[in-house]
Amino acid sequence: MNPKINPGRVLILAVLCLLIIGSGYYAFQNAADREDGIRRGLDIAGGLYVLMEAVETEGREVDEDTIDRAIQIIRMRVDELGVAEPVIAAQGDDRIRIELPDLEEVEQARAIIGRTALLQFIGPDGEEILTGANLVDARAQRVIEQSPYPFVSIEFDSEGAQIFAAATEEYLGQPIAIVLDGEIISEPVVHSVVPDGHGSITGTFTFEEAAELALLLRSGALPVELRELESRMIGPTLGQRTEEIAVYAAGIGLALVLLFMVIFYRAAGLIAGIALVFYMTLVLWALTYLPMTLTLPGIAGLILSIGMAVDANVIIFERIKDELRSGRTPRSAMEGGFQRAFRAILDANVTTLIVTIVLFSLASGPVRGFAVTLFVGIICSMFTAIVFTRLLMRFAFRAGLIRSGAYVGVRGQ
Numbered sequence: 001m002n003p004k005i006n007p008g009r010v011l012i013l014a015v016l017c018l019l020i021i022g023s024g025y026y027a028f029q030n031a032a033d034r035e036d037g038i039r040r041g042l043d044i045a046g047g048l049y050v051l052m053e054a055v056e057t058e059g060r061e062v063d064e065d066t067i068d069r070a071i072q073i074i075r076m077r078v079d080e081l082g083v084a085e086p087v088i089a090a091q092g093d094d095r096i097r098i099e100l101p102d103l104e105e106v107e108q109a110r111a112i113i114g115r116t117a118l119l120q121f122i123g124p125d126g127e128e129i130l131t132g133a134n135l136v137d138a139r140a141q142r143v144i145e146q147s148p149y150p151f152v153s154i155e156f157d158s159e160g161a162q163i164f165a166a167a168t169e170e171y172l173g174q175p176i177a178i179v180l181d182g183e184i185i186s187e188p189v190v191h192s193v194v195p196d197g198h199g200s201i202t203g204t205f206t207f208e209e210a211a212e213l214a215l216l217l218r219s220g221a222l223p224v225e226l227r228e229l230e231s232r233m234i235g236p237t238l239g240q241r242t243e244e245i246a247v248y249a250a251g252i253g254l255a256l257v258l259l260f261m262v263i264f265y266r267a268a269g270l271i272a273g274i275a276l277v278f279y280m281t282l283v284l285w286a287l288t289y290l291p292m293t294l295t296l297p298g299i300a301g302l303i304l305s306i307g308m309a310v311d312a313n314v315i316i317f318e319r320i321k322d323e324l325r326s327g328r329t330p331r332s333a334m335e336g337g338f339q340r341a342f343r344a345i346l347d348a349n350v351t352t353l354i355v356t357i358v359l360f361s362l363a364s365g366p367v368r369g370f371a372v373t374l375f376v377g378i379i380c381s382m383f384t385a386i387v388f389t390r391l392l393m394r395f396a397f398r399a400g401l402i403r404s405g406a407y408v409g410v411r412g413q
Helices: 007-032 064-081 106-114 158-170 207-221 236-289 296-325 330-362 366-398
Strands: 047-055 087-091 095-101 119-122 128-131 135-141 151-156 177-180 183-186 198-201 225-234
Touching: 007 236, 007 366, 047 064, 047 106, 064 087, 064 095, 064 106, 064 207, 106 225, 128 158, 135 207, 151 158, 151 207, 183 207, 236 296, 236 366, 296 330, 296 366, 330 366
Parallel strands: none
Antiparallel strands: 047 095, 047 225, 087 095, 119 128, 119 177, 135 151, 151 198, 177 183
């Protein structure tokens, strides 16, 4: 027996739909905000692109550790510029790609990126004791009996060992500041004389913090000459225009899809439209607060995930139609349709998720942006289609709005 229309439930459902639409509009406005919304990549916001190559110095080969040190140094320098979400990543075995979106001081950025790192050990009276040229190695070490925390072991060359031994004897009980590019990165207190050039920096470190400090120390100990291979300023006009076109295209496409759903699936299509707005809300909030940058390929991944979200609803409604044609009641057909569609939706989406994970792991740059947005979109679309759409349809049935097979476009049911 089909339920009668329940005005109270209908009102609740209407309010819920209005809240979803309102939250979607708010999420869109927040995401579009240039300062606090989704972070735009270089191809959308414009900015500085620099490709640098690490050159061997003093007979030392450029390896992965060398590149990691250089990246860490550059990242510290870029932080001085206040650039939001810079991209600083290895490209190949000996190159570093730097993307600084929304940059105003271009020449200042080039100067900061290209300067040589300077590591100094400064005494409590402000006098330089040693530089990074005397530091042979620095490594994070696990907990030992004498200390419950990880620490950083440091090693100086023969000349540095003598100077450091004299300094630790002179400044026993006082701090020695470790300064990189003019910034204090650590200020340990001398607890004992270090006679052989092998010392340790202790504190309440986590192992990750100790490893980061060791990396910074090694960065100063092994200066890397960076040669600029390519540098160009990318204007935002093309990116902004493309972004606007993509937004308009997505809006028109979404409206056409909703029209299609309503024509072919009637009330169920309208419910799917509301669920799709909820899906877009989830995606926009995720892209706003995840530590990622949106690029033009990322927008392509987002639009593709919208199509997959609609496809999941089409599969569900076609399964419901099959159940209705077999003679089942509207409520039974609805539940059976969701159950039968679940496996097909899961298989299709899981295989695509695997592809996005592989892309993210093996690719770099804009391809990663495509993989991230597609991954987020698929996760949100699966939740929306399998869980949220089902909840809305159940509520609509209890409200008496779904009373026959006509709610999915099946006549005579």
